[in-house]
Amino acid sequence: xxxxxxxxxxLVPLMALVPLCGIAALAQGPTYNRGRTxxxxxxxxxxxxxxxxxKELPPGSGTAQRGAAIYAQKCAACHGPDGAGGVGREGRDxxxxxGAKGTLQGLRGWRFATSLWDxxxxxxxxxxxxxxxxxxxxxxxxxxxxxTAFLLYRNGIIQEGDVLDAQSVPKVPMPNxxxxxxxxxxxxxxxxxx
Amino acid sequence: xxxxxxxRRRFLKEGAALAGLAVGExxxxxxxxxxxxxTFETTKREIPPRFQPTARRLYGTPSPFETVKRQPKTPATIxxxxxLQDLTGVITPNGLHFEIGMPAVDIDPRQHRLxxxxxxxxxxxxxxxxxxxxxxxxxxxxxxxxxxxxxxxQAFMRNGGFMKNEGLTLIHTHGSTSCAEWTGVLLxxxxxxxxxxxxxxxxxxxxVDASKHARSIPMEKAMDDVMxxxxxxGEAIRPEQGxxxxxxxxxxxxxxxxxxxxxxxxxxxxxxxxxxxxxTPGLKPDSKGRWWQYQLGPKSVITFPSIGQHLSSPGFYExxxxxxxxxxxxxxxxxxxxxxxxxxDARLDEPVHRKAHTRFRFPWTWDGKETVIASRCTDERxxxxxxxxxxxxxxxxxxxxxxxxxxxTDYFNPINPWRITPEGRVRNALYPLPL
Numbered sequence: 333x334x335x336x337x338x339x340x341x342x343l344v345p346l347m348a349l350v351p352l353c354g355i356a357a358l359a360q361g362p363t364y365n366r367g368r369t370x371x372x373x374x375x376x377x378x379x380x381x382x383x384x385x386x387k388e389l390p391p392g393s394g395t396a397q398r399g400a401a402i403y404a405q406k407c408a409a410c411h412g413p414d415g416a417g418g419v420g421r422e423g424r425d426x427x428x429x430x431g432a433k434g435t436l437q438g439l440r441g442w443r444f445a446t447s448l449w450d451x452x453x454x455x456x457x458x459x460x461x462x463x464x465x466x467x468x469x470x471x472x473x474x475x476x477x478x479x480t481a482f483l484l485y486r487n488g489i490i491q492e493g494d495v496l497d498a499q500s501v502p503k504v505p506m507p508n509x510x511x512x513x514x515x516x517x518x519x520x521x522x523x524x525x526x
Numbered sequence: 527x528x529x530x531x532x533x534r535r536r537f538l539k540e541g542a543a544l545a546g547l548a549v550g551e552x553x554x555x556x557x558x559x560x561x562x563x564x565t566f567e568t569t570k571r572e573i574p575p576r577f578q579p580t581a582r583r584l585y586g587t588p589s590p591f592e593t594v595k596r597q598p599k600t601p602a603t604i605x606x607x608x609x610l611q612d613l614t615g616v617i618t619p620n621g622l623h624f625e626i627g628m629p630a631v632d633i634d635p636r637q638h639r640l641x642x643x644x645x646x647x648x649x650x651x652x653x654x655x656x657x658x659x660x661x662x663x664x665x666x667x668x669x670x671x672x673x674x675x676x677x678x679x680q681a682f683m684r685n686g687g688f689m690k691n692e693g694l695t696l697i698h699t700h701g702s703t704s705c706a707e708w709t710g711v712l713l714x715x716x717x718x719x720x721x722x723x724x725x726x727x728x729x730x731x732x733x734v735d736a737s738k739h740a741r742s743i744p745m746e747k748a749m750d751d752v753m754x755x756x757x758x759x760g761e762a763i764r765p766e767q768g769x770x771x772x773x774x775x776x777x778x779x780x781x782x783x784x785x786x787x788x789x790x791x792x793x794x795x796x797x798x799x800x801x802x803x804x805x806t807p808g809l810k811p812d813s814k815g816r817w818w819q820y821q822l823g824p825k826s827v828i829t830f831p832s833i834g835q836h837l838s839s840p841g842f843y844e845x846x847x848x849x850x851x852x853x854x855x856x857x858x859x860x861x862x863x864x865x866x867x868x869x870x871d872a873r874l875d876e877p878v879h880r881k882a883h884t885r886f887r888f889p890w891t892w893d894g895k896e897t898v899i900a901s902r903c904t905d906e907r908x909x910x911x912x913x914x915x916x917x918x919x920x921x922x923x924x925x926x927x928x929x930x931x932x933x934x935t936d937y938f939n940p941i942n943p944w945r946i947t948p949e950g951r952v953r954n955a956l957y958p959l960p961l
Contacts (some may be wrong), residue, residue, distance in 0.1 A: 362719050363630045366659055367652040370641060375649060379789065380640050381730055382742055382799050423910075458628070458736035467736075 382450035386502030388451065392473035393497040396490070402475050406457050415486055429485045445489075445496075445504035449480045453467025478499070546935035553607045566947045581906045589911035596622055600784075605671075607701025611829050612902035616875070616883040617706035618664070620764050626702060626780070627670050628735035633786060638734075638770050640754070644792035647721030651758035654770040657711055658756060662721075665753070665776070666879040668850045670822055671702035671773060676930040677956075693889040695834035699942065699954065700827050703850065708774050709757030713790075714749045722792055730797040731935070734786040742796035743775060743820070751776050751881075754787060776883040777852030778820040779936065816921040822852035824901035824911045825939040826859055826886070836951035840894035848873075849884045851905035856884040858904040863890055865898035866943070872901065892946065898955050914940040914956060930956060 371380070384387050404413070407426075411417060415430030440446055453476045456469045471479065481496040490496075490504060575864070588594070596606035607624035608618055618624075635654040643649035681708065695701075714731070722745070729748040732740040755774045756763055763769045768785030775782050791797065826849035831837055849856045855878050860869040875885040884902065899907075902911045917940040918925050945955040 333572045362648060362721070364660055364719060365720075366656040370643070370651045374651075375641065379643065379791065380738060381732055381789070383793075384795065384798050414618050441797070444798055450797075455736070455738040456693055464621075471678050 346507060349524060375392055377523070380450075380454045382453070382524055384444045384446050384450075386449075386498065388475045389446070390427065392449055392477050394476070394478025394481050395495055396478075396481045396492045399478035399480070400421040402441075402471070402479050403482050407479065410457075411434050414524035415483070424431075429483055443506055444446035445480065445501050445506055446474050448483065449476055449501050549877070551637040555702055572616075582819060594622065596624065596699070599698055599701065600747070607697045607704070607791070608704045609695070609697050610700055610827070611696040611832050611835065613829070615675075616848070616879075616885050617759060618706055618883075620706070620759050620761065620767070623704040623706060623758075623764070623767055624668075624702050625766045627739065627785075628733075628737050630769075631735060631786060632765055633734060633770060638788075640771060640787055640790070642716060642720050642792075645726040645728075645794060646717075646792050647723060648717075648719075650720050654756060657754065657771060659871075660711045662709055662711050663753065664707060664736075664756075664757070665704065665751075666707045666882045667774060667776040667912055668703055668705040668881065668883050669774070669780045669783055670704075670852075672781055672822070673934070673938075674702035674780075675825075675938045675942070676934045677938065678937060680917070693834070693952070696827065696829060696832045700831060702780070703883070705758050705850070706756060707757075708753065708755040710753035710755030710771070710774060713752040713754060713855075716790070717748060717792070718755060720792075724794045725794050728793050728796045730791045730793060731784040731787055732789040732791070733768075733784050733835075734788045738783060740782055742793075742795070742798070743778070747775065747778070747820075747914055750829050754912065775820075777854075779822065782820060805831070811841060819937065822850075823937060823939040824851035824853060824856070824903050824905045824909050825849070826856075826901045826911055827888070827942050828899060828901050828944060831899070831946065831952045832944055833952055833954050835944065836954045837952070839894060839950070840892050842889070842891050845872075845888040845890045845899065845901075847886050847899070847901050849874075849886055849903035850882060851909065853880060853909050854906035855880045855882075855904050857906050859884070859886040859901055860903075861886075861890075861900050861901050862943075863889040863897060867915040869902070890951075892949065894950075896948050898943045898945050900940045900941050900955075912940055916928045916940070925957075 404414075407429075410426030412426075412428050415428065417426065417428035426508065430454045453469055453473075455472065456479075459470050467472045469476075480501065481494060482491065484496075484504060485492050485494070489506065494500070496504075594609050594612040596608060598605060598944075599607050606624060608622050608624040610628065613619075613622070637845045638654055640652045640654075640657065641649070678758065708735070717729075727745050728742050729745060730740055730742040732738060751772045754771055756771050758764060758767055763772060768787065771787050773782070773784040773787055795919070825848055828845055828847040830846045837843065845861055847859070847861075849859045856874065859872040859874060861872045862869045870888070872886040872888040875887070878884050884903075886903075888901075890899075901914075915925065917938070918927065921935060940956070943955040945953045947953065
């Protein structure tokens with residue numbers, strides 16, 4: 333009885349509050365106002381993560397022939413001369429990049445060639461963090477296009493003479509492109525595979 | 527003075543009572559020979575001479591008699607695994623938390639900034655100091671590498687894999703999981719602060735480290751229980767764990783728990799930019815993967831007696847172990863001491879935390895004969911840890927697939943039985959292997 337009474341007492345103030353809450357939700361202002369707002373240019377330099385659609389790819393181009401020379405010079409020490417993976421020396425056991433057909437190892441699990449471009453650009457060859465904080469990896473855009481072309485060629489995904497640039501990288505047909513076109517979560521335990 | 531004296535008297539009284547209790551327990555366990563007189567004398571002295579400090583450390587370290595260390599899983603692994611067989615309780619000490627991937631970097635927090643941008647109304651730059659001023663939470667969660675316990679890996683196979691029992695311990699079979707009390711700001715708090723725009727569905731996080739490790743998680747998880755953590759077991763996160771701030775994604779593949787966090791980008795799709803690993807946690811021989819799965823299944827293991835250990839004689843032992851699940855709290859752990867013919871409930875140490883290591887205990891008297899012991903767990907959603915046979919069916923591979931060089935997968939959570947030999951040696955019985 334007492335409960336009902338208090339409820340009816342509360343009813344009027346609550347009804348008055350509802351429209352106010354609605355307005356607050358629409359405005360969606362920051363609650364705590366900590367930190368600062370970065371400039372658009374600051375975000376552009378800070379952000380190294382590339383859109384998988386390739387809209388942010390920079391000018392430049394490269395082929396597998398050019399990429400082979402860069403790979404030998406700057407990648408083979410960790411990933412092996414033929415891309416089969418490093419030999420396990422401390423800090424020099426880069427993963428397999430070529431081969432492993434029939435598995436998702438190497439590049440074969442990557443759905444987009446843009447991801448490959450992005451990763452080489454951001455991270456390869458790795459540099460100390462204080463240097464890579466702003467720059468990402470240590471290759472020029474042309475070099476990244478060339479190494480990307482070399483690895484895709486060695487995996488049998490493109491031809492040796494194909495030129496990769498901002499227009500062609502997003503169109504490279506990756507082996508698992510169709511997988512997960514509708515990104516959704518698989519809960520544990522998932523149904524048996526395929 | 528009076529109060530002090532009273533306090534001292536109470537201390538002595540309780541000390542004596544405790545001593546009596548302790549003696550009772552110790553006698554029943556016949557572990558040590560302590561007499562009540564000795565114990566009482568110890569409490570009566572103001573500062574017993576043998577407890578005079580020789581050197582006070584500004585930051586305490588373990589006893590010199592304790593030699594517990596992390597170890598690499600394989601000689602080729604860049605990473606250090608947790609010696610689960612040497613831990614008590616459920617918290618992993620900060621110095622023993624496992625670590626895989628790029629080496630730790632010493633980041634000056636005065637220089638570090640976190641950028642949150644993308645499909646948001648108000649892009650934001652936060653210093654570590656500013657992050658700490660925001661409403662925070664403290665929670666106990668495990669972090670497990672998605673590849674923990676994965677049977678082979680090529681480098682491991684070259685060294686004999688799990689076929690070779692010699693020199694292997696729980697470090698090698700299960701050591702890529704640790705559990706800590708994490709303090710941080712919920713990612714949902716940060717995302718509400720920057721105002722997520724309609725259409726935003728994924729959140730990509732990037733590390734400062736040399737590989738610029740980056741992973742994407744869906745918005746529903748980001749708004750659930752993910753946090754940007756700065757505290758680990760009561761102190762600042764260790765450099766090895768992402769100092770000054772890291773992403774903590776409870777119950778999901780350790781690989782998405784991005785350390786040394788420098789950027790959070792909100793987008794309308796996953797940015798498949800992972801550090802050397804696609805957004806495809808599972809590998810399969812037919813080139814198909816288990817896409818878009820991140821959650822770790824229910825898993826448990828007996829930590830004593832476990833692989834590489836030795837039972838000196840028949841008699842009573844408390845079987846102890848750990849259980850955890852990305853699906854929530856552990857509700858039940860069962861133990862078999864007869865090779866899986868019968869299972870009995872183990873006792874769980876309370877309180878049981880969600881998505882956290884849970885300690886279980888089971889009384890056992892070993893008769894000195896060869897046997898196989900194992901544990902299996904069930905989580906709050908009713909998911910039960912599978913046998914290797916059930917797990918293989920789920921992945922549609924034959925049992926011996928796991929013994930081949932290609933036979934690895936992430937999210938490997940089968941029951942792992944241990945074989946006790948008549949000599950008391952503990953061997954891995956996951957696969958049908960010669961002893």
